[in-house]
Amino acid sequence: MTRLKTLATLAALSALNRKGSLGLILASLVMSTVLLVGLERLRTQVREGFSQSVYGVDLLVGARGSQTQLVLYAIFHLGGAANNIGWDKAQQIMKRPDVAWVIPVSMGDFHRGFPVVATDENYLAHYRHRRGQSLKLAQGRQFQELFEVILGAEVARRLGYHLGDQIVLSHGGGEMARAHDNKPFTVVGVLEPTGSPVDRGLYISLQSMEAIHVDWRGGAPIPGLSIRPEDTRKFNLTPKSVTALLVGLKNRRLVFQAQSQIQNAPGEALSAVLPGVALDLLFQTIGQGEKILFLVSILVTITGLLGLAATILAGLGERRRELAILRSLGASPWDILAIITLESLWLTITGLILGLGILAGLLAFLGPQILVNYGVALEFTGPTQREGLIMGAMVLAGLLAGLGPAIRAYFFSLTDGLSQRV
Amino acid sequence: MVATASSEPAVLLSDVSFHWPGQEILLKINKLQLDPGQSMFVAGASGGGKSTLLSLIGGLISPTSGTIRVAGTSLSDLSGAGRDRFRGDQIGLIFQQFNLLPYLSAIDNVTIPVRLSSYRRGRALQAYGSIASAAESLLFGLDLERALWNRPAYKLSVGQQQRVAAARALMGRPPLIMADEPTSSLDADRQRAFVDLLLKESQKAGASVLFVSHDLSLADHFGIFQNMEDFKPSKASHDPA
Numbered sequence: 001m002t003r004l005k006t007l008a009t010l011a012a013l014s015a016l017n018r019k020g021s022l023g024l025i026l027a028s029l030v031m032s033t034v035l036l037v038g039l040e041r042l043r044t045q046v047r048e049g050f051s052q053s054v055y056g057v058d059l060l061v062g063a064r065g066s067q068t069q070l071v072l073y074a075i076f077h078l079g080g081a082a083n084n085i086g087w088d089k090a091q092q093i094m095k096r097p098d099v100a101w102v103i104p105v106s107m108g109d110f111h112r113g114f115p116v117v118a119t120d121e122n123y124l125a126h127y128r129h130r131r132g133q134s135l136k137l138a139q140g141r142q143f144q145e146l147f148e149v150i151l152g153a154e155v156a157r158r159l160g161y162h163l164g165d166q167i168v169l170s171h172g173g174g175e176m177a178r179a180h181d182n183k184p185f186t187v188v189g190v191l192e193p194t195g196s197p198v199d200r201g202l203y204i205s206l207q208s209m210e211a212i213h214v215d216w217r218g219g220a221p222i223p224g225l226s227i228r229p230e231d232t233r234k235f236n237l238t239p240k241s242v243t244a245l246l247v248g249l250k251n252r253r254l255v256f257q258a259q260s261q262i263q264n265a266p267g268e269a270l271s272a273v274l275p276g277v278a279l280d281l282l283f284q285t286i287g288q289g290e291k292i293l294f295l296v297s298i299l300v301t302i303t304g305l306l307g308l309a310a311t312i313l314a315g316l317g318e319r320r321r322e323l324a325i326l327r328s329l330g331a332s333p334w335d336i337l338a339i340i341t342l343e344s345l346w347l348t349i350t351g352l353i354l355g356l357g358i359l360a361g362l363l364a365f366l367g368p369q370i371l372v373n374y375g376v377a378l379e380f381t382g383p384t385q386r387e388g389l390i391m392g393a394m395v396l397a398g399l400l401a402g403l404g405p406a407i408r409a410y411f412f413s414l415t416d417g418l419s420q421r422v
Numbered sequence: 423m424v425a426t427a428s429s430e431p432a433v434l435l436s437d438v439s440f441h442w443p444g445q446e447i448l449l450k451i452n453k454l455q456l457d458p459g460q461s462m463f464v465a466g467a468s469g470g471g472k473s474t475l476l477s478l479i480g481g482l483i484s485p486t487s488g489t490i491r492v493a494g495t496s497l498s499d500l501s502g503a504g505r506d507r508f509r510g511d512q513i514g515l516i517f518q519q520f521n522l523l524p525y526l527s528a529i530d531n532v533t534i535p536v537r538l539s540s541y542r543r544g545r546a547l548q549a550y551g552s553i554a555s556a557a558e559s560l561l562f563g564l565d566l567e568r569a570l571w572n573r574p575a576y577k578l579s580v581g582q583q584q585r586v587a588a589a590r591a592l593m594g595r596p597p598l599i600m601a602d603e604p605t606s607s608l609d610a611d612r613q614r615a616f617v618d619l620l621l622k623e624s625q626k627a628g629a630s631v632l633f634v635s636h637d638l639s640l641a642d643h644f645g646i647f648q649n650m651e652d653f654k655p656s657k658a659s660h661d662p663a
Contacts, residue, residue, distance in 0.1 A: 006537040017525035330510015330538045332503050
């Protein structure tokens with residue numbers, strides 16, 4: 001054991017002495033680690049983040065269409081919905097005896113790129129994020145009147161809004177979006193941060209959503225018509241339709257029954273989606289792409305390790321003296337083999353540790369950006385089992401990469417003896 | 423005080439011949455004997471098989487025929503790994519140059535042998551109580567200033583490096599010291615000083631010395647003179663021993 005320790009120390013000190021040439025190859029090992037472990041981290045956390053965001057929602061009901069599109073739109077505010085559900089149909093579902101709660105959401109408006117979600121008090125009461133936590137207001141109160149808005153934490157932070165500020169919503173999210181500038185909203189509440197897509201939303205009542213569109217038709221203001229905010233109360237502000245319903249059941253085990261009844265009900269054709277199933281479907285689709293990325297990062301790592309082997313091999317020529325000295329001191333050819341292999345192992349492990357450090361730094365730096373822009377929380381927690389496996393495989397591969405040059409050094413030291421050919 | 427317990431010769435070669443595979447016979451040695459505490463100067467031009475002789479005694483290569491005994495042990499009785507361990511235990515080697523591992527300090531170079539050989543570690547501890555004091559005592563005896571002890575080897579002058587190499591060879595009191603042209607990169611005055619120091623310290627440690635060089639001016643420091651010419655195959659029959 002002391003002998004192995006001596007050999008390991010000698011290998012490390014010798015490598016340190018050649019840091020110029022080995023530094024470059026170390027850099028490539030660091031990059032391999034960042035790529036390999038970073039992709040794995042991204043993959044698992046995206047999945048985890050997505051799954052956490054549908055926590056507690058048993059069924060997601062929308063107009064008949066793609067399951068994944070419905071989940072992406074209604075929960076993550078990504079993409080767009082093709083159709084809405086009529087309000088009468090929505091009410092039928094709310095009145096079902098097996099339904100515990102329903103969160104209606106109506107979407108399509110934006111504020112400076114952030115999506116506006118029209119909903120009701122059930123959103124705050126029943127929506128769950130990460131491991132079942134409910135939403136809480138950091139400041140202010142729930143919206144009660146028309147033209148009141150509560151903000152997701154990130155919206156408030158990024159745009160620097162406070163309670164009492166007046167803001168204007170726009171119709172659609174693009175550059176050409178038309179503003180509802182004749183009907184400003186007042187900020188009455190700010191939600192606590194959740195690390196979920198909730199942070200990126202603005203929340204208003206369904207009635208407010210109706211109110212800002214009373215003088216609109218077909219996605220554009222009616223020319224020459226501008227109704228003052230206070231006058232909108234004279235209109236019937238019952239929503240005509242909603243985008244989707246997030247449904248919680250009294251008994252989760254009856255979810256398939258409820259699903260088929262909703263989908264097969266007469267009248268308007270609806271999709272009732274189990275969010276978890278829809279996400280699995282989504283992950284299956286992106287799984288192919290992930291596999292290719294994983295393969296590419298493995299190839300990058302193999303390239304790095306081949307470079308490592310080549311660098312050590314190229315360095316052996318000038319190290320024959322050093323190895324001969326060790327031989328003269330009683331090191332066996334096996335010791336020489338061990339020293340070269342240990343050098344490769346040291347470099348791989350150092351690359352791994354530095355890579356993980358850089359990855360942690362990147363996640364700390366980029367994580368908040370990714371959270372804001374994609375609603376996915378990336379954190380640097382301890383390695384998962386699969387990441388551990390990847391790291392273990394890398395160390396093993398580093399060992400194998402060193403074995404080639406080590407075997408060559410072994411034969412060198414057998415034939416060189418004490419003569420120090422330079 | 424002679425540390426070698428046995429009265430066996432430190433080195434004994436009998437009827438040894440050697441040739442590299444597919445080449446003519448390079449060395450033919452009827453008898454070469456070095457007793458405990460003795461010092462021997464082996465003279466020969468470069469390319470004359472001096473390094474091969476040291477590799478044979480060091481057990482790095484095996485003779486084509488004949489027996490080599492070091493401190494009473496026949497090298498052919500040992501396995502390859504056994505010979506490596508035996509060399510680490512019993513022989514201290516000094517080379518012409520490039521003796522030291524450049525990335526270690528002087529004192530760390532000196533202590534490598536005892537880190538690789540538990541036999542020599544035991545002997546160093548027995549004589550000095552601790553590895554550090556053994557190393558310090560040797561560096562002190564070889565006139566290396568204390569300020570240099572922790573300096574990386576590559577920052578030492580050639581003369582300083584050779585003295586560190588000598589200290590390393592003597593570390594843990596191996597019964598045999600072999601030196602291969604250790605003075606050829608030093609000037610004449612320093613050559614003599616180095617040889618004197620080496621012999622003095624070897625004697626203190628009770629080690630026999632086998633010193634190989636082409637420089638005959640150093641030969642008078644040694645008790646026994648041996649010419650490599652005598653080991654040429656054609657001359658072998660005239661071997662005086």
